[in-house]
Amino acid sequence: MYRIFQTMLVALVLFTAVPNGLRAEEALRDLVNALGEAKLSDMDEHITALAKTGDPKVVAILEALGEGNLYARKADGEVFLTKESGSSLTLIDPISGESAGEAPKAALSKVKVNNGVRRAVRSALGSLTLLSPDRAARLRAAQSVLQSPNSDALGAIENALAAEKDSEVRALLEQARATTLLISDRPVVEKKEAVRLLKENGGREALSILSSALGSADETLKPDIEAALAAIEQTQALWAAGQNVWYGLSLGSVLLLAAIGLAITFGVMGIINMAHGEMVMLGAYTTFMVQEVVRTSFPGLFDWSLAIALPLAFLVTGGVGLALERGVIRFLYGRPLETLLATWGISLILQQSVRSIFGPTNREVGNPSWMSGAFDLGGLTITWNRLWIILFALAVFAALLFLLKKTPMGLQMRAVTQNRRMASSMGIRTPWVDALTFALGSGIAGMAGVALSQIDNVSPNLGQGYIIDSFMVVVFGGVGNLWGTLVGAFSLGILNKFLEPYAGAVLGKILVLVLIILFIQKRPRGLFALKGRAVEA
């Protein structure tokens, strides 16, 4: 009570005694300080009041509010913009924009935000920054008025549209105008024009706007909206098929990455390596280690962390593979059952040791900026990380093919696996070729782990999820044939993604397994069977 009285008194004194500019500043400061005490449910009104002042300083204040950087000082209730500096916060005066010293976190209380507040901030900021000289800010503003249409903003949008020169911003603003128009009380003729524009642009947003407008629309407008909805849905269905192919390719590339190392150890050498998944896991943990070092010592290199991790993961897992082959597997050649059991045991040992060293919980592997987000290609949404993984999988495949077919090492590998005794009598050191081939397969699995760390958990269980799929791909594609692995991975990926929308994820997976079993019955050697004498050996 006393506080309110005091504020009123101060306000009274100020109103009578100080010049206009200062008075406006004090009024703004009161509005900002009110945020500190407001309840979440009243925040909407406070934000509208702030936006109504039209003061350019409000933009920075609202941005800070939306990002959760607005704090109230517990001692006197003053609200500040803040910046993180170690364990305390640097205070910035909201009106003057000058630094107001530092304060420990315990002396401040955060101005609470929830989704409702963020939406209100977004819409207020949208209409405030529509005329900003900065193109990026205008683009953001146009997007936000489009996303949260508000019939009060119609005038502001039309003003902005009249002044806008940039074509991209203009297109967004046109859409925003049409959207806002539909919910305003403008005449039906204008609304019809808006529906036509939305129909032309199409897309999911238009669908959403039109179907929500349908309920409250005028009788004469309804047929227009319904026709537009039908037209958009039709094009969306076509794009959905394209989207499924893309998802299939993307799933296929993940399968290819997981399986390609196995295509060498199992496909070429014939070792049933149950620890293959753990090589993938070790590769992912190498990425984690690299990122930890980069984060603490060279934060500027973060976007390069994956490029640094790739060769390291190859070396680490290749080394583990080499040790495995020399230590265990070479004693078990020709005894597939024992190999299976031994490698399965090794996989458990590797899992548990990673669990003991790094702990059982997930580890955070960040996405570099060039692997985050998505872009639109027509009606397709393409996420960057998936696109890079497809390209990476193809690159690894091409490199491996080159290595096997065009280098002396590849020649020796093929010679040894096709006819060991003959190769040996030609002077090839077969035990070393075996070891190197196994190390190569493991190393490639490790590189796959670097890529998979971007889309999956980095936990000790990472490998288990891929081992079955990898064997499936190699067997389906044809043991011993790299091209078979490529075609097998992509066809399984696409098949899976076309089944999923109809059968659901659980049933879809089962159906794929059943189909593979049937296929193997018909063609026991897979899609691309090896032919010739080498097979019989």
Added chain:
Amino acid sequence: MNYRARVTGAFLAAVLSTTAFNGAFAAEDTIKVGILHSLSGTMAISETTLKDAMLMLIDEQNKKGGLLGKKLEAVVVDPASDWPLFAEKARELISVDKVSAVFGCWTSVSRKSVLPVFEELNSILFYPVQYEGEESQRNVFYTGAAPNQQAIPAVDYLMENEEVERWVLAGTDYVYPRTTNKILEAYLISKGVKPEDIMINYTPFGHSDWQTIVSDVKKFGSAGKKTAVVSTINGDANVPFYKELANQGIKAEDIPVVAFSVGEEELAGLDTGPLVGHLAAWNYFQSVDNPANAEFIKTWKAYTKNDKRVTNDPMEAHYIGFNMWLKAVEKAGTTDTDAVLDAMIGVSVPNLSGGYSTMMPNHHITKPVLIGEIQGDGQFETVWETPGLVVGDEWSDYLPDSKDLISDWRAPMSCGNFNVATGKCGGKGS
């Protein structure tokens, strides 16, 4: 010769009996507490933390002088995420190690597998994880949330504060999501939501390719009505799910996701920047600001010697359960199962969200329900909480075959599934 042999025999017997007596005496010196959490296999990711939390609680209690003048001794076993092994290990804890109470289990299937063992050998289990309800057993105390202490308040929040009209119920394909979604579906329909505004989707364990489902959610959300996702997706599958959400640009302001299985531990493996504003419903958050919680977090970080370790809801459930058990044993003056079972009901201990939790006659506890939004630092900020405590409701009122059932383990009723319509004990469930 004969005589000598007899003397030696008697002497030996005497020696043996004294050692046996000594052994028994040594065992009497400590009270044993069993910890039944997976330390290897798929569930180790969640359960190892709970084992550490229990060890810390026991350690702290011993520093305060133990219980009934004796030290507490933890017996840790590893059921290795293998459901039948849970039953075997439980039997080993009770009959070989003679523990007085067991704290353990995470998945519902592991709990179901140990139930007959606890019933047969008459021991006590504290179960700390939110679960689907539809169960109340004499030997089990449920310190995690029942559906009405988590799922239903979360849906209410979305309906009132976010004005959600269209619902995606997404879950992993097993008993907890299936039952919870059944309850939620019945609840939503009772609130006037049309069946075509509810989309239910199940995925296998460890699902990692979320592209199709996330794009389906986007499509479902573009029907002009405010849409939200209620996620009962379990464990490891969450990380790729949230990554896909972030990459496909689904913002919390447009389509919020409220999760029942995502806590501070799960977020530790994620960059939460793009996820700010997505929600979780729990009975405790690490960010809850009160002295008891601050003390608990400090002890936890010191015990694990790791400044980055986070606390979560099931840990709090063990904290409550353990303190309740201490109080009940003190009240009963013995660790005898039947006496403790009787003493447990009505016991009230402070929880970490700033109030008291009480053990009810249905073996569930009272808790506040908090809704939190994910923050950029991997913590939650409470944006809403129930005005008072919510009593765990074991038999859901929204399912036709359980709405007439109640549970009351006090004499003379002593029944976990009393049917108020027929007036008889017995019906669905245990």
